[in-house]
Amino acid sequence: MRKYILPVVAMVSLSAPARAQKENFVSLAPGTSEQQIIQKAANIVPTARQLRWQQLELTAFFHFGINTFTGKEWGDGKEDPALFNPTALDAVQWVKTMKDAGFKQVIITAKHHDGFCLWPTKTTDHSIKSSPWKSGKGDVVKEVAAACKKLGMGFGVYLSPWDRNASVYGTDAYNEFFVKQLTELLTWYGKVDEVWFDGANGEGPNGKKQVYDFNRWYKLIRKLQPQAVIAIMGPDVRWVGTESGKGRRTEWSVVPTNNLDQDQIAAGSQQGMLFKPQSDMTGSDLGGRDRIATAKGLVWYPAETDVSIRPGWFYHADQDEKVKTPKELMQIYFTSVGMNSVLLLNVPPDKRGLINESDVRTLQQWSRMRKELFKTNLLAGAAITCNNGVNTAALLDGKDATYFTTRGGDTATTLVFKLKQPRTFNAFSIQEDIRIGQRVEQFSVYYKQDGAWKPFVQETTIGYKRLLHFDPVTANEIKIEIESSRLNPTIASAGLYFYEW
Numbered sequence: 001m002r003k004y005i006l007p008v009v010a011m012v013s014l015s016a017p018a019r020a021q022k023e024n025f026v027s028l029a030p031g032t033s034e035q036q037i038i039q040k041a042a043n044i045v046p047t048a049r050q051l052r053w054q055q056l057e058l059t060a061f062f063h064f065g066i067n068t069f070t071g072k073e074w075g076d077g078k079e080d081p082a083l084f085n086p087t088a089l090d091a092v093q094w095v096k097t098m099k100d101a102g103f104k105q106v107i108i109t110a111k112h113h114d115g116f117c118l119w120p121t122k123t124t125d126h127s128i129k130s131s132p133w134k135s136g137k138g139d140v141v142k143e144v145a146a147a148c149k150k151l152g153m154g155f156g157v158y159l160s161p162w163d164r165n166a167s168v169y170g171t172d173a174y175n176e177f178f179v180k181q182l183t184e185l186l187t188w189y190g191k192v193d194e195v196w197f198d199g200a201n202g203e204g205p206n207g208k209k210q211v212y213d214f215n216r217w218y219k220l221i222r223k224l225q226p227q228a229v230i231a232i233m234g235p236d237v238r239w240v241g242t243e244s245g246k247g248r249r250t251e252w253s254v255v256p257t258n259n260l261d262q263d264q265i266a267a268g269s270q271q272g273m274l275f276k277p278q279s280d281m282t283g284s285d286l287g288g289r290d291r292i293a294t295a296k297g298l299v300w301y302p303a304e305t306d307v308s309i310r311p312g313w314f315y316h317a318d319q320d321e322k323v324k325t326p327k328e329l330m331q332i333y334f335t336s337v338g339m340n341s342v343l344l345l346n347v348p349p350d351k352r353g354l355i356n357e358s359d360v361r362t363l364q365q366w367s368r369m370r371k372e373l374f375k376t377n378l379l380a381g382a383a384i385t386c387n388n389g390v391n392t393a394a395l396l397d398g399k400d401a402t403y404f405t406t407r408g409g410d411t412a413t414t415l416v417f418k419l420k421q422p423r424t425f426n427a428f429s430i431q432e433d434i435r436i437g438q439r440v441e442q443f444s445v446y447y448k449q450d451g452a453w454k455p456f457v458q459e460t461t462i463g464y465k466r467l468l469h470f471d472p473v474t475a476n477e478i479k480i481e482i483e484s485s486r487l488n489p490t491i492a493s494a495g496l497y498f499y500e501w
């Protein structure tokens with residue numbers, strides 16, 4: 001189901017007048033020049049919760065529910081709860097599988113479109129309470145939350161706004177019902193790090209569609225779990241626009257907001273607004289100069305790439321042979337994390353209530369491949385020259401909190417790395433320090449061969465992380481050219497790697 005983008009709430013201090021510095025939002029007065037807009041965009045930064053989320057890099061979805069037992073992708077809400085009966089459910093196995101594969105946070109589908117609840121909600125009988133599993137005394141959400149706590153992993157909930165079972169769906173009472181469900185999830189299970197709302201808005205059992213009260217739900221989340229990011233149909237995290245694992249080459253985390261007059265949220269220091277129409281969400285460049293030149297406001301609204309390890313979101317035994325290979329996952333890693341987004345990989349538990357052996361195997365192999373690939377930064381120990389650079393050492397110190405920049409606000413620069421000996425490499429990594437902002441618009445990387453510089457990377461944005469994979473190159477000198485940047489570039493790290501897969 002496509003996601004429909006609705007209200008975006010930016011965190012902004014209403015008492016801080018049009019101050020572009022260190023906010024995740026700025027409104028632009030009519031008449032602001034293009035140059036001023038570019039500068040303001042370059043100074044927008046993530047909120048603390050957005051930064052934490054971005055640094056996770058890898059998060060996982062567990063699609064699990066009544067569909068696991070009916071073989072469907074979308075249940076119609078008429079399923080008999082008696083069908084829900086996992087024989088060996090082990091949430092620690094789910095969470096540990098993901099942790100071992102390098103993931104930092106998981107999200108459980110507490111309720112999918114069929115309305116069946118995986119926790120003993122007081123709002124409806126259409127839940128595990130009415131199932132034979134643990135004689136109706138079980139609680140999947142609780143088990144996942146406890147496993148996350150035990151293993152030191154972030155915990156998130158997916159609660160589908162679309163509910164094909166609730167009799168009140170399509171009436172005002174549904175928003176009330178939804179608030180109750182959300183309140184249970186946000187108060188019964190300890191810390192919640194992410195709340196994921198899908199945009200699907202179909203008909204309920206009475207044939208009516210619901211007008212979702214998103215702003216009320218956001219306020220509730222901010223009140224009960226202020227550190228949680230609200231994803232997709234929410235203010236903190238944006239859908240990348242595909243479900244293939246492929247993000248966009250030019251991925252700006254700062255995007256325009258418009259219709260600033262709409263949906264003001266009174267509570268605290270929040271201001272609501274509507275993002276531009278949903279058609280914008282799948283464009284090839286959402287935040288480039290052309291896009292922001294006419295904006296009324298700008299917001300840090302980073303992309304999340306959601307994709308399933310299998311063809312379906314839910315487990316189907318006949319897809320055991322269609323689990324993505326370690327190579328395919330590596331490709332996805334490069335086009336999601338490596339394209340300035342967070343990867344949200346779905347790994348659906350099977351009918352037993354376990355992550356299936358085929359999925360575990362591919363995750364383990366992919367994780368080993370990543371470890372091998374990033375084991376040695378071949379740039380380490382290189383002599384760096386840059387005639388307008390400050391703090392070149394930060395590029396190779398392995399620390400996030402230090403960065404290289406240029407003197408006097410220069411927006412272009414050239415860095416030459418001389419290695420101690422020729423090296424062969426086939427991957428390149430570069431990161432901006434997004435706590436300062438996202439700035440780079442165009443960069444290239446060259447290697448020296450027979451005295452001449454040859455380009456092997458020619459790209460646009462960097463953002464939190466950019467990863468490139470290419471045919472092996474052997475050289476002992478390489479050159480990074482930042483050709484264009486919105487303000488002085490602030491680069492946290494650079495690396496060259498070699499691993500064949």
Ligand code: FUL
Pocket residue numbers: 001002003073198199200306313
């Ligand atoms: C979609 C839903 O319709 C799918 O079933 C799945 O949950 C996916 C993550 O979001 O829009």
